[in-house]
Amino acid sequence: MATELTSQQITELTAKHTYGTWRYQKGWRPLHVVDAEGCYFIDGAGKKYLDFSSQLMCVSLGHKNQAVIKAIEEQARKLSYIGPGYATDVRAKLSQKLLEVLPKNLTKFFFTTSGTEANEAAFKIARMFTGKTKIIARYRSYHGSTMGSIAATGDPRRWAMEPAGKVQGVIFGPEVNCFKCPLLHTYPDCGIACVEYIDHMIKNESDVAAILVEPVVGTNGVLVPPKEYFPRLREICNAHGVLLIADEVMAGWGRTGKWFAIDHWDLTPDILTTAKGITTAYVPLGLCATTKKIADFFDDHYFSHGHTYEAHPLTLAPAIAAIEEMQKHKLVERSAELGEYLGQKLTALKDKHPSIGEVRGLGLFWGVELVKNGKSKEPFNTMTDKVSGKPLLVDKVAGEMMKNGVFLQAWISHFVFAPPFIITKEQIDEAIRTFDTALAIADSEVSG
Ligand SMILES: Cc1ncc(COP(=O)(O)O)c(C=O)c1O
Known part of the structure; x- marks a missing residue:
């Protein structure tokens, strides 16, 4: 019988023989995911992550419906x-x-x-x-x-x-x-x-x-x-x-x-x-x-x-x-209702964090845009930074959130909050707390 591959081997084989999309291949260390249920997915070490972007804003009903x-x-x-x-x-x-x-x-x-x-x-x-x-x-x-x-x-x-x-x-x-x-x-x-x-x-x-x-x-x-x-x-x-x-x-x-x-x-x-x-x-x-x-x-x-x-x-x-x-399950209505709750929580963070330029959204679909300078609205990173493979500040914040068990999509200078519609208020609070803490990284780099 073939021996089981370890998580490390799975990550290595994946990175060595398959393309990572929209990125430089060097340095790609894809997380080995073994399971997913409801609003969470689980890695090879058994760690759970709250999926706050429904992967690529697509798993709307949550995992394992x-x-x-x-x-x-x-x-x-x-x-x-x-x-x-x-x-x-x-x-x-x-x-x-x-x-x-x-x-x-x-x-x-x-x-x-x-x-x-x-x-x-x-x-x-x-x-x-x-x-x-x-x-x-x-x-x-x-x-x-x-x-x-x-x-x-x-x-x-x-x-x-x-x-x-x-x-x-x-x-x-x-x-x-x-x-x-x-x-x-x-x-x-x-x-x-x-x-x-x-x-x-x-x-x-x-x-x-x-x-x-x-x-x-x-x-x-x-x-x-x-x-x-x-x-x-x-x-x-x-x-x-x-x-x-x-x-x-x-x-x-x-x-x-x-x-x-x-x-x-x-x-x-x-x-x-x-x-x-x-x-x-x-x-x-x-x-x-x-x-x-x-x-x-x-x-x-x-x-x-x-x-x-x-x-x-x-x-x-x-x-x-x-x-x-x-x-x-009236999930469209639920998206509208819980979206208001999520929007209020994110908007409240704006007063606290100088790195937040704008919070905007509808339903369970919210964007938070970061700025290096609140007055000029200068972003931390540009489109050129993205395609030149420069480390992006939003990725640092998202990386910190992953360490703390919350997955959030980041793109150049903003985050996309789009949890599954079965998300609860408690889970929204958990994601907001993690985001609140991780934003210290961005706040410390604000200038002006
Ligand atoms: C607005 C929009 N159009 C088109 C696409 C492409 O869809 P797919 O990745 O399923 O080909 C995407 C994917 O993210 C999208 O967000």
Whole structure:
């Protein structure tokens, strides 16, 4: 019988033979994880960590949800795979479920195996439908890792692939960020110049097929737009015949306290893409949902897109179970309710810590942005620091929290708080206490 590998060997083999994503490979020492349950995961030494970012903001129902696991098991026995050209029980039932929860005008679906592929599908559909080419995206954004979706990504993960934007027909507009406005305006006196600039771009560019936005920007800082932004963006899109694509890969599925983030503004996109929480991340599923108007177009036009794993039965069954769990346990409402509690606790920390520049969020989705200088809002680290492999201050803080048993995602100069919806107030308090203590590292480096 083969001898068991030790945790150290597992870490070494993983680092030696597999790629660590979005990082320099040198120095990668991935933690050996052996188990996870509820809001915790456990390493090879038996140490428990409170998962305060639901891994990659995706395990929304927490680890080991039994209903979702059962759906995977049953589907594996019943029909593990059939090609995308066939009708299946789960394909029909999930479609019905999606009609219950998605913005009402989205009625036709293309299933993928990631958020990245959902966005690729959206770009191709938008181009085929409009007959136009360009996609407008925004600087502070992430839309995926393949050539089209990385080209539409505003953050520095795109840089290694330049001139990706040019090749793929993507142009960038300003993000909406009222803490650090890229146009140097101040809300509400700004007239929402960031959205008016998109109008200016469309008028001057011609050939714009779609604008792609994360309704609440995720990894790039949990940026929540002011209330005027989306109604005006919808108006601009309508006026120019440009499609509005809402990328809800991270912000969807109750994360912001509504089923979808766009629901906060009572308007509907032409295309909505999503993934992650759709199956609470236990199996890889993405979705590209379109309006009937777009769907009807393809009745008489060739739908030039597909994958071997499109509508893969093993990915669809757990999505039905995950949506039913959310409905049964009223988890969207719980995200809204507990999100207020989490927001209050984080906001209270701001008065205490000079390193906190801003606290912002919706539902159980909060960002805390650190600043080296409170007046100038100068960050501790920049995008260039990130891609040059320089140690980042946010990673030091997150490392300290891991030592103390709390996992929190950090990105350049902020943290993303996005616990599973089954989190309790006591667990929120535990995470806040750990964050409060770890922030001493950042406070000690504040200057001015
Ligand atoms: C907003 C957004 N879009 C797209 C993606 C890509 O999704 P995936 O990693 O499933 O390909 C992500 C991933 O984090 C995301 O946050």
